[in-house]
Amino acid sequence: MGELLVAMNLAYNTTIKARARYELAQQGPGHSLPAPCEAVRLWHALACTWLLQSNKRFWVGIHCHDYPQSLLALKDPPLVLFGEGRRELLSARGVAIVGSRNATRTGLGHAHGFGKAFAKAHWVVVSGLAEGIDGAAHTGALEATGATIAVLGCGPDEVYPPHHAGLKQQIVAQGGLVLSEYPPGTAPQAGFFPRRNRIIAGLADGLLVVEAAMRSGSLITARVASELGRTVGAIPGSIHSSQSKGCHDMIKKGAMLIETAQELLDEVQASLPVFKITAMLQEDDNDCHTTMNCSMDTDMELDEELSRVLQCLGHEPAHSDTLAQQLGLDTETILAALTELELLGLVLGESGNRWVRSNGVF
Template sequence: MNDLLAAMNLAYNTTLKARARYELAQKGQGSILPVPCDAVRLWHAIGAAWLLQSNNRFWVGIHCADYPKGLLELKDPPLILFGEGQRELLRARGVAMVGSRNATRTGLGTAQGFAQAFAQAGWGVVSGLAEGIDGAAHAGALQAKGATIAVLGCGPDEVYPKHHAGLKNQIIQQGGLVLSEYPPGTAPQPAFFPRRNRIIAALADALLVVEAALRSGSLITARVASELGRPVAAIPGSIHSSQSKGCHAMIKKGALLVETAQELLDEALASLPEYKISCMLQEDDIPCNEDLNCHDDTDTEMDESLARVLSSLGHDPLHVDTLADQLGLNTEDTLAALTELELLGQVLSESGGRWVRANGVF
């Protein structure tokens, strides 16, 4: 039996319960496995064909030398991983970033800005390629020409959501990594995504939640990271926003409240494993104390009426009608001013006719 078939047989043989497969894995490569079932042979054929299509594709089993050591800390580590991209990132230092799929424009900008700062400081950004915060985190790392790892809840040849196919390809082309514990040909399923989250938490050296509701899958990822001893941080938001309540609950329970990327990196460096200290993405650490709050662009001339509208708008979303009443203006004039301010990068439009100050990321 060749190595790939043996590894897939250990990971996917449905004639064995999951606990039995993990017990066999702990015994080492010399363990006697049952004969591969038909499903394993089919997955092996599909997986082998997928691997041959590109030199950039690989697999790594739990007994391989370069299997990520952080994953071994899990109670149920993936027994095999399929990857496409830079294999060396399996051992690189990184920060996981997760959050709401239904993120606000402010949240998306914050995620992108923090990811850029992490990447510029030589840290990989680990996330799940999902809608919302995940996508913004990957995009921010790529914009900074940094490394990012996307952990999928489907096979490595699939993509979810479908419109992130371009983002997935960009990650691979720019030296990032796409990773999955599921064999090629596996379609996304709801049960796969919570399991995907444990890999995100264990692969990284710290975790940041940008926006999350109280019943968010991101909180599961944060709990796993905390159980593994990883530094866990959250971005606070408006007390009126449902997308901030999960982050606030985390902070109340002891998560680090961060305002700059360097705050979390300092925590991550303090607990970084020795084998990762020698696997830095860059030789020198670049401090990333960028203030991600809104700053007025001093190079942009703004007339008095626009400045008045901007000064009345805060970082909590405000409906255009409410803002108009506060300013004593009609809705049409207020909306025109907001639109002009949006073109200047000073404000962002939210759903339901609400507006908020930009945070300086875009």
Template sequence: MSQSDISPAELEARLRLHRLPEVGPQRYHALFRAFGSASSALSAPASAWRALGLPPASSEARRNPEVRDGASAAMRWLEGCKQHVLLHDQPDYPALLAEIKDPPPVLFVAGDPGILEKPQLAMVGSRRASRPGLDTAAAFSKCLAGAGFVITSGLALGIDGAAHQGALDIGGQTIGVLGTGLQKLYPQRHRALADAMIANGSAVVSEFPLDAGPLSGNFPRRNRIISGLSLGVLVVEASVASGSLITARLAAEQGREVYALPGSIHHPGARGCHQLIRDGATLVETVEHILEGLRGWRSMPLSTADLFTHSCHPLVQLLQAAPHTSEALACASGWDLPRLLAALTELELDGHVVLEGGRWFARAS
């Protein structure tokens, strides 16, 4: 389980609060703000819940044995190897995800939770992608993972799976965001892929209770996490009705970059990408078009090599004084998060910093 500053009793209370019916992220945060802790919220009178606009079903379910049993089962799950939970008010929570308007208060992670703090690029697209689309997704994923980005997607069939596999194929890291609980992985055809991700330094994550099944409404909801974790979203192949366009719209609303690959005007799977381009997405033909925007290659002075020697780099100096989370380092340096994460990626690739337990450390030269 990830390190945190809360007691086991408070953690179990949060897992109970998280399981209550009709308590999504917004209501969870409202309860947390009102009562200061999940333990206090669970013990508050029903009238106090009504005053916050909570439905009666939510308040009444606090006494439901199934809610308590589900939280206890999650506590046992967290004792397992490579099984963690990230909480919205703890230092190991991903800084970029914390910026969105409705961050998940509880995020279950199977694998390495530390990579959620690394610079990520989301790749999404059609579940029924063409062979050229799948090949393109894999090729872009390999190049971007090789450039130091974590590839984030939804573990769906089609483009998502090709993006995850491409990153793994070159020894890169990738994150799968589920629309189900981690114990109800969907689609099951990607069980081996998910297991390989968990075993090889990547991660599978979900905001839903571990035993939550595949409900159709949960898949669009998880898309905000895919975009929220990432610096930008690349749509490889999508129809105009594709859920990938939801992810792209959320990315734009969250201030993330949106990229789209064009295709043939005769291919229905290209029309969603063409729509995005008409709406202002960056048209992408090569990986360089993404790298120029995200890491400032050849255009913005973000490269550590261009600005500083590593020994006098201001971020390294700050980390030599004390380890920092990404969010704390952004505050201390005055750099915005995208620029900060891009620079940290280059420093990490060159062996001058390392991310451990949600905090960045300077490495001895």
């Protein structure tokens, strides 16, 4: 029986209970297993076909020499992983960025900015390729020509959401890695994504939550990371924003309040595993000292009307009608001013015709 079939039989044979599979895995590669069931043989055939289609594709089982050591601390580590991209990233130092799928423009800016800063400092950015914060974090890392790992909640040949197919291809093309514990041919299912989150937490040496509601899946990732002894940080937001309440709750319970990328990296660096320190890339962390808050060009000259609108606007969303009433301007005039300020990069439009000052990371 081929090595891949043995590994997949251990991971996916439904005639063996999950707990029994992990107990067998702990016994080492020489254990005896029941014959592969029909489902395992089908998945094995699909996996072999998928692997042969590109020399960038690979698999790694829990008994392989380059299986990520950081995942072994999980209560239920993935028994098999399928990857496409740079295999050596499995053991690279990394920071996870997670957050809401329904992110605000401000949150997307933070995720993009921090992803870019971490990548410039030669840290791998780990996330889940999901809508919102995940996608922005991957994109920021790619713009910095850095490495990023996308952990999927489906087979390695699938994409969710579908419109992130281009982003997935770009990650592989630019030297990143796409990873899944599910065999090729596995469609995304709701229950797969919470399990995917434990791999994100396990691979990364630190974790940053950008935006999260109180019942967000990102809080599951943060809890797993904390249980593993990883550094966990969160970005605070408006006290009126439901997308910030999860982050605020984390901070109250001991997570780091993060304002700059360097704050998190300094803490993560101090507790980095020895095997990652020895394999560390040459550092250049100078780009990480930029504060991810509002930064406005003070030399920019604005006319009196634009200045009045900008001064009336804060970092909490305000409706254009409210601004018009406060300034004594008609709706058409206020919208024209806000549009001009947005083109100058000083304000951002939120959903529902609400506006905030720019966070300075675009």
